[in-house]
Amino acid sequence: MADVAPIGVFDSGVGGLSVLREIRAQLPNESLIYLADCGHIPYGEKTPDYIRERCRAIADFLLVRGAKALVLACNTATAAAAADLRELYPQVPIVAMEPAVKPAAEATRSGVVGVLATTGTLKSARFAALLDRFAGDVRVITQPCPGLVERIEAGDLNGPQTRALLGRYVEPLLAEGCDTLILGCTHYPFLRPLLRELIPEDISLIDTGAAVARQLERLLQARGLLGEGPAVRTEFWTSGPVEGLEKVMPVLWGSDEPVNSFSG
């Protein structure tokens, strides 16, 4: 029997769509439910307790809608709430994500790596543990990026404000000799084209969207939960204004999509 239950994917806003597109490409036979918590964005400036509460409410909603697995398509939510959700739902496969320190430390030639992420991620104990574990001799320079998420939420991927902010955030990393930049927030992959304009071409950009999609596939396969299509659907939900998300879907997802309202 084909498994027709959907996979629940969520983020504080539209950032997780950068992960969702990798999941859609990797797992074309799965139905997906995406929830953007736009009514509570940005997570990067909220307390861990607040984020944990939001993640519990969202996970409950997705599981009630029949999700067979959850993906925290958000580095900030992972830092604050992945352990909590795994404890609450030990039977549910949960894939979470964190900045790609390990692959970046392996890839750098200059020995200096930059991390662009939210304040919340960079301040978290989970991020400190990640550095302890994988940075080794590599110098890791962190750069919080307040304000950037809001530009991406507005669908502004290369306007003057986004350019100015991003330019200001990458400049100190380049000045320190970084040859590898980690996109440690799921919103930032949408800025790859602009980043490529702003930084020298021999600097590598690393994010973990594709790795998360592969990890999800492995987990589903191991539990016998892989879907077999072909009647797949992709649903979109937001806790913010529906029209706001509908407006940016063509820019960020590539097509007009109806969006449902989540009031939890």
Ligand code: DGL
């Ligand atoms: N997209 C999120 C992340 O990966 C956080 C954005 C926010 O601050 O809400 O960290």
